[in-house]
Amino acid sequence: MKSKADDNPHQRNREDIRFRSFISENSDLFTVMGVFAALSVYISRLPSETVDESYIQLGLVSSLLITGLVALGIMKSLSDIINPEEIFRLNNALITLFLISFLFLLYSLSRIVIKDPQEVSIIWSFFVITLLLMALYEGYDFIKNRLSPVIADQLLQKLISVFLVSSISHYLFPNIRAWLKRRYTLQQLEEANNVIESLPTLINNSIILLEEFTYPAMIIFGFSIFIHAMDILGTRCRKLKKLWEDH
Numbered sequence: 292m293k294s295k296a297d298d299n300p301h302q303r304n305r306e307d308i309r310f311r312s313f314i315s316e317n318s319d320l321f322t323v324m325g326v327f328a329a330l331s332v333y334i335s336r337l338p339s340e341t342v343d344e345s346y347i348q349l350g351l352v353s354s355l356l357i358t359g360l361v362a363l364g365i366m367k368s369l370s371d372i373i374n375p376e377e378i379f380r381l382n383n384a385l386i387t388l389f390l391i392s393f394l395f396l397l398y399s400l401s402r403i404v405i406k407d408p409q410e411v412s413i414i415w416s417f418f419v420i421t422l423l424l425m426a427l428y429e430g431y432d433f434i435k436n437r438l439s440p441v442i443a444d445q446l447l448q449k450l451i452s453v454f455l456v457s458s459i460s461h462y463l464f465p466n467i468r469a470w471l472k473r474r475y476t477l478q479q480l481e482e483a484n485n486v487i488e489s490l491p492t493l494i495n496n497s498i499i500l501l502e503e504f505t506y507p508a509m510i511i512f513g514f515s516i517f518i519h520a521m522d523i524l525g526t527r528c529r530k531l532k533k534l535w536e537d538h
Contacts, residue, residue: 309372310385317368324361328400331355335404352414355404362397415490419497427501431456444523450516457508464502471495 314321331354337347373386405414435452442448475491 310389313369313372313386317365320361320365320368324358324365327354327358327361331358331400331404351404352417355401356414356417358400359397362393365393415493416497416500419490419493420500423497423501427456427460430459444519447516447519447523450512450519454509454512454516457505457512460501461505461509464498464505468495468498 331351334347334351334354339347369386369390373383431452434455435448438448438451442451471491471494
């Protein structure tokens, strides 16, 4: 038996208007998504004879991930206008059809573009690096909050926090990689039966990439701390000197 909402033409008309409003309000997102989806397909068609294969894979994965992120934004916007529990009701047929087609489109795009296991490995590496950067930021935020009662200057707080995170990472990363090598057999995605088996390798490779930045960060931010601390000390000395002269 149909519900009153399903039999009510005014209710169905409101659903149509809501769907058109959703498309209209997110037209910019659809445009951006279309551009990067087309770019990912274009990059996947580039001949490896003219462009280095590693650059093709990196550009392909980057454009595909941006497409996915924009798609998540569109899905988030859709969830703002309709309760997920109501999506498959008859009076939401347009939205249901759109959602199913949208998901199939994303799936087919990924299947068209991603053909090499190495590209899948790069995608997972992006996720692993993102998680590692989030962990580093949490460490930075933790240290900064602990320094705030002790150091009044906010810039100095930030500089010291980044320096300490870089220093700790520079020490921890080699130890984590050594532990991974002892604990697991590191193998590439194409050699593993699934992504889970290649996860230690992905983590190891991601740490190697981030490890390249820890030592330069230590040097740069350590020097910056010294310069800024000297500037603060000089300012305070000048203030003390002025107070002494005034008295």
